[in-house]
Amino acid sequence: MLAEFSIVPVGIGSSIGDKLAEVLKIVDASGMPYKINPMGTVIEGEWDDVMKLIRKCHLTIMKEGERVLTSINIDDRKDMPNRIDAKVKSIERRIGKSLKK
Numbered sequence: 001m002l003a004e005f006s007i008v009p010v011g012i013g014s015s016i017g018d019k020l021a022e023v024l025k026i027v028d029a030s031g032m033p034y035k036i037n038p039m040g041t042v043i044e045g046e047w048d049d050v051m052k053l054i055r056k057c058h059l060t061i062m063k064e065g066e067r068v069l070t071s072i073n074i075d076d077r078k079d080m081p082n083r084i085d086a087k088v089k090s091i092e093r094r095i096g097k098s099l100k101k
Contacts, residue, residue, distance in 0.1 A: 001076040006040035010067035
């Protein structure tokens, strides 16, 4: 499955880059395939592994604050592994050119 998630600490000011860096260290250390974008992170894996990782990220930020907003979008498809890159490549083939990543 693919899951895109974002974590937003509330009440720490407008700059959250340091907190997001903590989250991305956890994601990177997990060994799961991932891609970051300006609005969140996409990870690919089995349901339990993905949810465990997102929970770990959420709880890490929750330790340091009173409130955290975590949003998760899930795309679960049984017959298509390695979709983190394949989905974008499929669209690029249809358009006939590479897209900005």
